[in-house]
Amino acid sequence: MGRRLAPEINAGSMADIAFLLLVFFIVTAEMSKEEGILQILPEKVIDNGPTEPVKERNAIRIFMNENNDILFEDQVGLKMSAIPKLLKEQILNRSGNPEMPENRLVTRGELQVIIDKNKARLEKADETKVKSITKQLKKSQLRLKALEIFGSDFKKSNHVISITPDKGVKYGSYIKLKDMIAQSYRELRSELAKEKLGRTWKDLTLEEKRMLEMVYKKNVSESPIEKN
Amino acid sequence: MSKFNKNKKKKDGPGITTASLPDIVFMLLFFFMVTTKTRTNDLSISISLPSATETGILDDKTPTAYVNIGVPVKALQDLYGDNPRIQLNDAILDASDVVGFIENKRASIEKSFEMAQPGVGKAKASKMIVCLKVDQNAQLGTLDEVREELKTAKALKINYVVNKAN
Numbered sequence: 001m002g003r004r005l006a007p008e009i010n011a012g013s014m015a016d017i018a019f020l021l022l023v024f025f026i027v028t029a030e031m032s033k034e035e036g037i038l039q040i041l042p043e044k045v046i047d048n049g050p051t052e053p054v055k056e057r058n059a060i061r062i063f064m065n066e067n068n069d070i071l072f073e074d075q076v077g078l079k080m081s082a083i084p085k086l087l088k089e090q091i092l093n094r095s096g097n098p099e100m101p102e103n104r105l106v107t108r109g110e111l112q113v114i115i116d117k118n119k120a121r122l123e124k125a126d127e128t129k130v131k132s133i134t135k136q137l138k139k140s141q142l143r144l145k146a147l148e149i150f151g152s153d154f155k156k157s158n159h160v161i162s163i164t165p166d167k168g169v170k171y172g173s174y175i176k177l178k179d180m181i182a183q184s185y186r187e188l189r190s191e192l193a194k195e196k197l198g199r200t201w202k203d204l205t206l207e208e209k210r211m212l213e214m215v216y217k218k219n220v221s222e223s224p225i226e227k228n
Numbered sequence: 229m230s231k232f233n234k235n236k237k238k239k240d241g242p243g244i245t246t247a248s249l250p251d252i253v254f255m256l257l258f259f260f261m262v263t264t265k266t267r268t269n270d271l272s273i274s275i276s277l278p279s280a281t282e283t284g285i286l287d288d289k290t291p292t293a294y295v296n297i298g299v300p301v302k303a304l305q306d307l308y309g310d311n312p313r314i315q316l317n318d319a320i321l322d323a324s325d326v327v328g329f330i331e332n333k334r335a336s337i338e339k340s341f342e343m344a345q346p347g348v349g350k351a352k353a354s355k356m357i358v359c360l361k362v363d364q365n366a367q368l369g370t371l372d373e374v375r376e377e378l379k380t381a382k383a384l385k386i387n388y389v390v391n392k393a394n
Contacts, residue, residue, distance in 0.1 A: 012246055018253035025260045034359065035283040036387040044379040066367075165368055171297075172278040172364030174371075175390060182282035 037178060058101045058158045060090050066168030080176055087184040091159050101159035106147055114140045146211035150196055154215050161220045181220060188216045273298035273315050278364035279393035291356045293333040297370050298363035312366040326377035357385045
């Protein structure tokens, strides 16, 4: 036994310690992904100036009171789950009922006009605005593409869904109502996708989804709307 | 004994070194520490979220501000009562404090992005989404007050946080 070597530190247990720390972090941390319903609030109205009135037939009014009673247009005593069917009927208005929201076919010409306008704007635009105008141009071109695919199903509907919940309504029911409205649009879109593209909503590309969103554009208003 | 030693020598191949194992695990550890964030705000109110089917996922790059609405927890009910209240950061506050809260949040988002990449702070701050976590039994009145304040603060993008139902 000559010189004694310094005893080596056993690094094997280091891994165990690190694993413990790792497990601790995995358990306590949460991925910052959250499911939610997005809404863009309308801007605050400062001078109660004249707003564009909505025609009576175009307004789809849904009221709700604190007992979760629903008034859909003139119908009372509805269940929440009955809303999608009624809404779909109103938005499509296949029979051209004069009481229901009006819609008309979208023409190639009017879409082309918007595309040309955007192109002209893009040429004149300064650098700061190029990005937003390009975005608008792409959107208008996509609309034209949607018209080619969906043809006469691409209608411009003037409907406005107006929801007016009482102050006493529970938040849970309010979200349910919003969800039902979103579901109606989703059903409209996926039904059309099945008919024209032969695929379910899940199998669509992002572009196809965006086109369908253009065909059935969501239009919900939460502030009481003016009628004439 | 000598026999035993001989046997061992024969079998000994080049053993796999485990010295780098801790390094690998530490790398994983750092990855998790960086990509996730721990919930720092303790809620003094109880919130049971409603569920919905038609939801979207917020991408984690979007800056967010949280506004919570719910009934104070049992221990705090003597202090705050048992009506739904608003919690911003750690404190239970009133609807009138929302504007200040949003402005502070915007400033801090702007500052933190400005540090990483000068010139993008303002744009990032304007993309801020206000996440509303509201108890499903709370009445709409409180939410409505908050929304009005958000309009005043020009924070118009809001997201109702819900549980995903199938």
